[in-house]
Amino acid sequence: MNRTAEPLVVVDHLCKSFEDGEVLNNVSLTIREGDLVSVIGPSGCGKSTFLRCLNCLEIMDSGSLTVCGLTLTRTGQEKGYDRRTLDTAHEIRKEVGMVFQSFTLFPHKTVLENVMLAPRVVKGEPPEQAEDNAVRLLKKVGLGDFIRRYPSTLSGGQTQRAAIARALAMNPRVMLYDEPTSALDPELVGEVLQVMRDLDGEGMTQIIVTHEMRFARDASDYIVFMDRGEIVELDDGDVLFTSPKNDRTREFLRHLV
Numbered sequence: 001m002n003r004t005a006e007p008l009v010v011v012d013h014l015c016k017s018f019e020d021g022e023v024l025n026n027v028s029l030t031i032r033e034g035d036l037v038s039v040i041g042p043s044g045c046g047k048s049t050f051l052r053c054l055n056c057l058e059i060m061d062s063g064s065l066t067v068c069g070l071t072l073t074r075t076g077q078e079k080g081y082d083r084r085t086l087d088t089a090h091e092i093r094k095e096v097g098m099v100f101q102s103f104t105l106f107p108h109k110t111v112l113e114n115v116m117l118a119p120r121v122v123k124g125e126p127p128e129q130a131e132d133n134a135v136r137l138l139k140k141v142g143l144g145d146f147i148r149r150y151p152s153t154l155s156g157g158q159t160q161r162a163a164i165a166r167a168l169a170m171n172p173r174v175m176l177y178d179e180p181t182s183a184l185d186p187e188l189v190g191e192v193l194q195v196m197r198d199l200d201g202e203g204m205t206q207i208i209v210t211h212e213m214r215f216a217r218d219a220s221d222y223i224v225f226m227d228r229g230e231i232v233e234l235d236d237g238d239v240l241f242t243s244p245k246n247d248r249t250r251e252f253l254r255h256l257v
């Protein structure tokens with residue numbers, strides 16, 4: 001754990017409801033630069049919604065969120081979203097890359113074109129610069145020989161690695177992954193997890209919702225256990241898996257084996 005590093009993401013009393021009721025209830029969490037944090041918990045407990053709030057794909061109802069020094073604060077009394085909120089959400093989104101369980105690449109573009117697209121269109125990067133960067137990132141995720149391929153010719157593991165390269169192409173300070181290996185055949189899981197380990201070695205800040213308990217335990221600086229919209233427990237993997245303090249954590253871990 002990078003206890004001396006700067007907090008890069010600070011979540012304070014974040015609440016979020018949908019029509020059917022509250023999904024996140026007073027979630028607070030500080031993530032430091034270079035941390036690799038795994039988020040675990042039962043289906044429907046709010047993990048995806050939490051990640052989507054960090055990325056401002058959803059805007060919380062109340063609480064505050066600071067990402068890379070950009071702070072969004074809401075009291076829960078606001079009607080709709082004012083310009084400042086939307087602008088801050090937009091700025092935060094630029095700092096955060098996200099990879100989904102099965103968010104396919106654009107099928108009619110090559111792997112290289114997929115990775116170049118957002119830097120070209122959103123940032124207006126010159127083609128040579130976008131291409132050089134995309135090639136570098138695709139080599140980094142082990143796809144140097146696949147840049148001219150079309151997505152339909154890739155395995156699931158290769159597709160997810162390309163999706164990671166595509167997110168990295170926007171030069172995020174934080175990477176979020178929502179069950180990035182859940183849709184993969186078991187033999188392809190390791191190659192995707194290895195990319196996250198490599199990025200961790202380079203100091204990338206990463207938050208991963210995962211069911212890969214071995215990875216969570218071995219690779220994470222710490223693990224967050226969520227249940228029913230709350231962070232129930234947060235600890236080093238070895239501590240959380242061997243001596244969880246909370247009954248709900250114990251119950252969840254008991255059902256894994």
Ligand code: ADP
Binds near residue numbers: 023045049050
């Ligand atoms: P998890 O990722 O832990 O499985 P989710 O964050 O996807 O949990 O969902 C938590 C709860 O919020 C679920 O009850 C889900 O039905 C509800 N939910 C998630 N997104 C929406 C949405 N856009 N509209 C309404 N309800 C939602």
Ligand code: MG
Binds near residue numbers: 047048049
């Ligand atoms: Mg989910």
